[in-house]
Amino acid sequence: MSGESTLSPADLARFEQNRLAAKSRIAQARPAVVSNDAAAEPKPTSMQRKRRAIDLTYCEYNLSTMKDTKGGFLYEEQSLPDSKKQKQEERPVVYEPTIDLILENNPQCETCKSIDLDPQYLLHFKVQVCRQCKDKHPEKYSLLTKTECREDYLLTDSELRDDRLLPHWERPNPHKSTYSKMLLYLRSQVEKFAWEKWGGPEALDAEFERRESEKKERKDKKFKLKMNGRR
Amino acid sequence: MSGESTLSPADLARFEQNRLAAKSRIAQARPAVVSNDAAAEPKPTSMQRKRRAIDLTYCEYNLSTMKDTKGGFLYEEQSLPDSKKQKQEERPVVYEPTIDLILENNPQCETCKSIDLDPQYLLHFKVQVCRQCKDKHPEKYSLLTKTECREDYLLTDSELRDDRLLPHWERPNPHKSTYSKMLLYLRSQVEKFAWEKWGGPEALDAEFERRESEKKERKDKKFKLKMNGRR
DNA sequence: GCTATCCGGCACTAC
DNA sequence: GCTCTCCGGGCGTAC
Structure with missing residues (x-):
């Protein structure tokens, strides 16, 4: 899996502190604009924010580096003892075709209940989603x-x-x-x-704008100073 | 002990790269001044560099937080199985008075061969040094x-x-x-x-000076710009 | 649209 | 003489 983690519980607590501090700082700077009809019309917003443009670049992974299970068998995350799990992680990624013949006993896609789960998403993100839903809902997956x-x-x-x-x-x-x-x-x-x-998408947008204008501010100031120096 | 480590072998390799890159950058910027009679006269240098002033602030630790072993018994780093070691680390720090009656069989101070090793230095720095030598050689310990x-x-x-x-x-x-x-x-x-x-103390000094003058440079520039703007 | 450094500078945190 | 963030900027890097 991914590398070891570096944050102690104390760090996590600090993060929470920072988060709250950041929020209050933003709130102070410019109160979050909460639109009440957010659900009604998505308000596409300025395309300046790349976040809005959900592209599919990494929605599909490179098939050449994956093993095809020829039938979407699940691999047995749940039932492995820790020692074996460890071992499995060291190997390139192996699918063990274990499946319960009673369909309801198998883990299901959180959206459509299919049992054809994407093993990578399960392994790396601990998310149960099927290959179809994963592709159909890029805004989530x-x-x-x-x-x-x-x-x-x-x-x-x-x-x-x-x-x-x-x-x-x-x-x-x-x-x-x-x-x-x-x-x-x-x-x-x-x-x-x-x-x-x-504190929500709007607050993020606000912070984004704040930084943009800060950037512009700096640039202007520099330019002005330079002009003055030249005079 | 201290937290988990975060660098992979790849990171370590990168570090080596960076180190070499840094060295060559310094060499380019200002060739290291190697004094040939360095051994003869220590050349106390400008006291500006705090590194030179070896203070003893943390040479002794707070005795109130330590347990006195009443005889400087060694604790058994070498002979513990891993599982037990783990357990020991979780506890506040306990000294197990195991000592080989044949003196030569006990770990010795790397400087004076005493077996009255400092357990903290052994545990945290993997250094075998006795309490006396530790205090006598602050430039090392x-x-x-x-x-x-x-x-x-x-x-x-x-x-x-x-x-x-x-x-x-x-x-x-x-x-x-x-x-x-x-x-x-x-x-x-x-x-x-x-x-x-x-690349050695001299190179470090050079880099230190380089940054100092860079800092001064920036400050001068800023000041000059401001003056020009005011005119 | 790839990532991981480094650097300076600052404000602020922990209570 | 305590430590941890964050931020922006710029440049190197990996081959």
Whole structure:
């Protein structure tokens, strides 16, 4: 699975503190604009925010690196003793075709109850979803790179590093397999975390805008100083 | 002991790369001044560098938090099975008075061969040194806080975080015990690492100076711009 | 649209 | 002389 986690319980507590502090700071700076008819019309917003544009880039993984189970057998996450699980993680990823003949006894897709679960999502994100639903609902099940999480949801490196906060799936770097591994996160989990951190999509947007204008501010100031110096 | 480590072998390799890159950058910027008579006269240097002033602040630890073994018994690091070791680490720190009656069979101080080893140094730094030598040679055995390591030896957070690179000893924060733990490092180990990283004391000094003048540069520039703007 | 450093600087945290 | 964040920026890096 992914690397060891680095945050102690004390760290986690601090995170919570920081989150609240951040929230109150934002609230102070500019009260969150909560639209009451949010559910009615999605309000596509400015396309400036990449977060809005849900692309499917990493929604499907590279089939060449996967083993086809020829029938979507489940693998036995639940029943393995820890020692065996460990061993399994060391091997490339093996599917053990164990399935209960009584259909209801098998883990089901959280959306459609199919038992054709995606084993990678189960393994890396602990999410029970079938291959069909995964593709049909990119707004929940598409994957984001670490960089995207940082830029689009304003998450920090240290948040993204902790597997307990936000699980991730490591894949070979698409540019070159020897480069640093690509880290993939599940959109639904990232959004849940981000909404908690920032206080909802609107607050995140506000923070995004705040930083943008701050950036512009800095730039203007620099430019002005330079002009003055030249005079 | 201290928290889990975060660096994979790949990270370590990267560190080596960075170290070499840094060295060559420094070499390019300003060739290291190697004084040939370094051994002859210590050249106390500018007291500006705190590194030079070896203080004893953390050379002795707070006795009130330690158990007195009433005779300096060794504790049995070597002979414990892993499971037991684990258990021991969870408890406050207990000394098991096991000692071989044949003196030569006991671990000895690396400097004076005494067997009255300091158990904390052994446990946290894997260094066999006796209590006397520890106090007599602060240039080797004094302890540095993490902040000091960062400032005086220009080590980074991620280097200091990895226990495999540089072991550390966690102590309650002296300001308030509930604050973040104080992290202590052994001077000899820190220096060894820093010399490897920077290419020796002179190179470290050079880098230190480089940053100082960079800082000054920035300040001057800012000041100048401001003056121009005011005109 | 890949990632992991580093750096400076700052504000703020822990109670 | 305590430590942990975050932030922005810029550049290197991996081959």
